[in-house]
Amino acid sequence: xxxxxxxxxxxxxxxxxxxxxxxxxxxxxxxxxxxxxxxxxxxxxxxxxxxxxxxxxxxxxxxxxxxxxxxxxxxxxxxxxxxxxxxxxxxxxxxxxxxxxxxxxxxxxxxxxxxxxxxxxxxxxxxxxxx
Numbered sequence: 001x002x003x004x005x006x007x008x009x010x011x012x013x014x015x016x017x018x019x020x021x022x023x024x025x026x027x028x029x030x031x032x033x034x035x036x037x038x039x040x041x042x043x044x045x046x047x048x049x050x051x052x053x054x055x056x057x058x059x060x061x062x063x064x065x066x067x068x069x070x071x072x073x074x075x076x077x078x079x080x081x082x083x084x085x086x087x088x089x090x091x092x093x094x095x096x097x098x099x100x101x102x103x104x105x106x107x108x109x110x111x112x113x114x115x116x117x118x119x120x121x122x123x124x125x126x127x128x129x130x131x
Contacts, residue, residue, distance in 0.1 A: 039091065043084025044077050051076015099123050 037045070052073035059068015101121050108114055119128040 038084070039087035040081055040084035043080035043082075043087070045080070047080020047083070048073045048077035051079070097122055101128060 052069040054076070055072015056065050056069040058072070059065045062068065099122055101119055103117050104120050106116055106118050108116065116130060118130060120126070121128065
């Protein structure tokens with residue numbers, strides 16, 4: 001066992017109030033512009049905004065704020081577009097609520113915690129049994 005003294009490493013993280021205010025302002029502008037957009041477009045804008053803000057903070061720590069912001073915007077925008085597209089597809093599926101008997105997948109949350117298929121009449125909400 002060596003008798004070398006222990007080294008203590010201190011890490012300090014500096015806050016950047018100006019960068020935080022700019023990110024908050026950008027998020028406010030993006031969110032107010034999202035009212036007329038579909039979920040895919042909203043996801044791309046929000047993802048790019050958040051990604052660029054986070055990327056700028058990380059980039060500032062590594063020495064290049066601009067590069068971090070650009071990379072963050074690209075990655076965040078792509079991720080937001082994918083998530084928004086999935087939300088659009090789910091909304092389309094929900095709008096296709098066909099009248100009559102339909103098989104549905106249910107989850108017994110309070111009991112056995114199993115998934116099962118039920119046949120339900122969507123006009124009367126009557127359950128016709130397990131499918």
